[in-house]
Amino acid sequence: MTGALLSTGAGLMRTSKRLHRPMDCRVKPGNADKGRCFTALLCIVLPIVSSFARAADIPLDQRRSDSEFISADTRAMQNDDTANPGMLAVLDGESLWEEKAGATDKSCADCHGDAKTGMKGVAARYPALAEDQDRPVDLETRINMSRIADQKAAPLPFESKDLLALTVYVAHQSRGMPIAVEENERTKPFIAAGREIFERRQGQLNLSCAQCHNENWGKRLAGSLVPQAQPTGYPIYRLEWQELGSLQRRLRDCMAAMRAEPYDYGAPELVNLELFLMWRARGLRMETPAVRP
Amino acid sequence: MRHSRRQILQAAGAIAGDIGLLRLTVRPAAATPEMMQDAVRSAIGEAPVQKGKVKLDLPPLVENGNSVPCTVTVESPMTKDDFVKAIHIFNEKNPQPNVISVKLGPRAGRAAFSTRIRLADSQTVTAIAEMSDGTCWSDDIYVIVTLAACIEEPK
């Protein structure tokens, strides 16, 4: 996969270089030169217009869940709750939801009640920026914040079985609901920061997320279809991992594959990127737990 | 006693064969088609294997070798006089030739099952069914695997 990405990255680089050739802008006015002037103008304008077009988001009505880019077998595995290994973790999460923890000896259920009602729609709004916070947090961090503040319990490590189980259980309660992260004056800068990461060329391949996922979705890379990278089903059961994992893990894997230095778990850059991706996926329905190759 | 060249060569071949057997039990790093044949014989004995009656379902191009959906269906009335008593699945390129062995009986109603398997490389996967009358039937499929299983590094 990485090897193929390398060649495609080079291919994509060649394509974009074609449109970013430096133009000779020395144009002299005058009747005889009007034709040349117009051609030169076109040569300047077209690449600029195209480069804006290249940075454009996928039109809202063309957005599709990543489920549409996986094989029929993998999709069938996701859609059958008895075949989807993510559902095993949902059951684990359900047990943890009822389990008393910390110095307060309280369970999540003690304050939040039945997750099926209490947590409905919550994951669809995450990452979220609370009134009393100065940065957005993702669902995993929000769960840990509650553990620390309300249960007086130790936070669960990122990617630990228990944190993933609780997160997938909570997120599963939003399955079928449209993603609806808040876009307001306070969240706008963080969404923009996430967009900047998504559109920035990075790593040894000088590749941006947008080049594959905004401009080449639906095309093939090493026999697999390139999805739009819409995070509708996190935490996911990834066949490559043979286990459940978070969006942060997936983003880190992607960055490593692009030969870029991945941000650490919990880094603000990752949360900004998560926020941007969920905003980009607004309106698409949650599918947690999804199954991905 | 004078030995013919043929006898000497046969004796040498027998010894080489024994050494070959010893080598196989030491378990090489990756499976070979020969290992698969040995595994088949261990499972079903010397009964000849005929093609037919068995349908092995695997995707021809696999999305990820870590989890490949696999279904086997065998034509059989599944009555107490005529039923499938076992179904075995083998592979030729994983480190080990066996995949799964299933024991059935007339109470199954249908001689079919599904599971998800790991495939380390593009290879032929074979399903063999043993019938109550002692006959053995098989089907095989060649599967292309681009992302291998079995040797992936843990996170």
Add this chain to the structure above:
Amino acid sequence: MARALIHVPPTAKRGEVIEIKTLISHVMETGYRIGVTGEPIPRDIIDDFVCTYNGEEVFRATLFPAIAANPFITFYTVATESGTLTFAWTDLHGATQVQSAPITVE
């Protein structure tokens, strides 16, 4: 205790062939992966799965490392009478996990 999901139709007609689906959480460590120490991670797999219907064995599978993580097995059985289907998964070390599901047969 590994988590398991079982699907048995709650009711069936006598003589009907029913499909049973089972999924259990297990890493199915092959024994071929190299760990952080540079040594292979020891094999840890479920190697036996058996289904009994009111005490009588109706399905048995011997699993090898080539079975994917979180083993998923579906099979068929004839709905003969009301009662209990019991599922037992046993690993290499002999530890067994048992789970049951009821069935009503008309």
